[in-house]
Amino acid sequence: MKYEPLVIEEKWQKKWEDEKAFKVTEDPQKKKYYLLEMFPYPSGKIHIGHVRNYTIGDVVARYKHMKGFNVLHPMGWDSFGLPAENAAIEHKIHPAKWTNENINHMKKQLKRMGFSYDWDREISTCEPKYYRWEQLFFIWMYEKGLAYKKRSTVNFCSKCDTVLANEQVESGLCWRCSTEVQEKVLDQWFFKITAYIEELLEYCDKLPGWPERVMTMQKNWIGKSYGCEVDFPMADSNGAIKVFTTRQDTLFGATFMLVAAEHPLVMQLTKGKAIEKDVLQFVEKVKKQDKLMRTSEYYEKEGLFLDAYCKNPLTGQGMPIFAANFVLADYGTGCVMAVPTHDQRDFEFAKKFNLPLIVVIQPKGKTLDAEKMAEAYVDEGILVNSGQFDGMENTKVLEAIADFLETQGKGKRTIQYRLRDWGISRQRYWGAPIPMINCDKCGIVPVDEKDLPVVLPENVKLSTEGGSPLAALKEFVDTTCPKCGGKAARETDTMDTFVESSWYFDRYCSPDCDTKPGLDRKKLDYWMPVDQYIGGIEHAILHLLYSRFYTKVLRDFGVIGVDEPFTNLLTQGMVCKETMKCKEHGYLFPEQAADGKCHICGKDVIIGKTEKMSKSLKNVIDPDYLIKTYGADTARIFCLFAAPPEKDLEWSDQGVEGSFRFLSRLWRICDEYLEDIKAVNPLPSGVGLEGELKGLRRKTHQTIRKVTIDIEDRFHFNTAISAVMELVNAVYQIKRPASDDKIALATIREALEAAVILLVPIVPHITEELWQMLGHKTLAADISWPQFDPAVASEEEMTIVVQINGKLRSRMTVAVDEDPEKIKADALADEKIISLLSGANVLKVIYVPKKLVNIVAQHK
């Protein structure tokens, strides 16, 4: 019988589905394990990145299931978002219809991969029964001051006609459509993530199951810094300019003041002055400059003198005030004291405008001359020109100067964060409506809880014109005020889709709960937190930080009992493939470049760089094609075998072929032995084996040990698969025993069954079929993970390497329990060693147990 994946795979998928093999409910008797993969946006088709992500998760879920855990492994859809709206505009299809058709198709594809989801828990975030609770949480957040509205400068994409969060701008362009981002002032809803900033930071050190790298990124994103707020009094009026600095040690060297061009102070200072017009022009110009460009290293540093002075609070020296393009208005106070001698930007600026330089930090053993400096001195040193602080080390004087400023009333210690509140307003249609009402009389009023959900209306006009489609819909906007009963208007902004993905993992625990607050505390207490979360590294900051914040908010509402949502996090690498290009026809899909020729013109195809698979580069592999040609099991095992999960995976067609070959090889050896081993009994426990059979049995138990460790401790599926490959190779090496040699056949059966069981989480279909062929009646998916016998797995002999001065010179085989002194003596008595040591003094003999003997010798 041949291995025909297409026949067996769908058969078993149906069986799992009919038997609801992966349905779970709370069971206090069993230990729970919540395994979650990041849910997909229903874009239309699954891609290889999904296949990889979900295969990794499925292996862990199935493994834990076999280990006896009560495994929650859900799947759903992050189904609000801009692409649906764009599709609606382009193809005149309603976002809901487009989304649901995509969901149906992708669900079929996921089922065809054989993933062990409990589909009864499927959720789709665009359904009112999901987002109604999000609206309820919004109202609660509003009542607690955690959701608030503020007028703010925002990034605006004219194409999407929508606001982008600062972090959603990629190199000055809209992260979705790459249109250049403009600035615009709007009233926006914000979540006060900064209210939890200290806790979010503190827990960065309390999540040992997260990759160090991700925690570092989040810490940097939060960006806590300690410094001082210093008052620089105006030279010829009352008042002062407040500045935040972490470098108060350089305060005596501050010779001029920089203010962000868009800072209100700029126009205040120049009001009525001759230069007012020029300044206004400069400010307008800077506003148009791209934010990212403006602050980049190489961008021209521009500034304009504002015809105003302040005073250095410590020296009393006058400091000219400039508006500058490279100072950010929304970090710190928007004003920066410039120390040209010890900050490169300030140095360049000072040179350009011929401003004074005062050295205040001297490197040890050297004297800096301000006149001759070619660049700022930014390293550590000793203070000079700094009054009573002269002679102190700059790193140690920070506290002293802070104290001095505080006692003098010239400044105070402050902590500054980089993280800003989360802007969640979107002027889009396909999102969860914000449940607020604007009343002329009462102002902003939340919708009554009993009136939730505020359902997204279906009859909207979507066009390229943009604007908020909801705002144009009179029957949606017109409402009555819940407070006074008068005429009022609904909020027409919808929520950022990151809000839905900030609590979907909670909803999976009670997906059908329809009583307030939509989350069943008892069920949540059983399942939460997520034991293992798996997804792409691209979500290292935003999604993960927002989810952490939202969890803490829900905790404080008493909805949930955990501080953090995800105990362990695995960030997988990207899937990459070489790009192919035709000189004339640009990027080509793999099937358009078969045989290395362009399918249109027949010219030679140019093989380009290997890059992340993407539609625009056309270097994509269609999972459907893979499944049709090789089956889901091959697709799964290849994704796992090609690289460890956290690394990028480079696609290789030949590698896929090799994975298929291995599965066929496993199938064939089982098939060949089937008749002979079908009826043999398992090996009796005390039976003594000799020779190659003994070796095979040892290999079997060693393989169980290795695969268990590789999956459990490291998620290194590639080495686990290698180990099973070795076991299968070992069975091929065994001389075929006679049909009545029950002991030999039982040994072979044990080896083959071990190979099959160990592969169940990885390639569930073929193993299910083989398991049945071997005469078992229960589902392979439900059997217990095998145990290994340490006595059987242990080696009797070991190879000891003999080195002279660290160089490999000989090997010897000794019993594992051999006396160390005897091993050393044997090494020195080795024929080769004797000849190599002739005429040398042996200084030392080092024995590393079970590994090697190193003889340290010196020639006379």
Place this chain on the structure above:
RNA sequence: GCCUGGGUGGCGGAAUUGGUAGACGCAAGGGACUUAAAAUCCCUCGGUCCUUGAGGCUGUGCGGGUUCAAUUCCCGCCCCAGGCACCA
């Protein structure tokens, strides 16, 4: 520029705590089977040198260091990838 990863054969990767570098797979070469091909099974496979051996030398981005012993630890440098915020 800063932060975070990384650099091992023709290729993907392995070596878990400083102890035999290159497991496993791909590609390549050879053999068996076959009328032939495919498939399958078996063998070889870092480089180099010679005296062809159970051989010598060399080899984990480069240069140093620590150590009996370094892919692994330390210092300096080069290159690649991802992230970013000139953060005062």
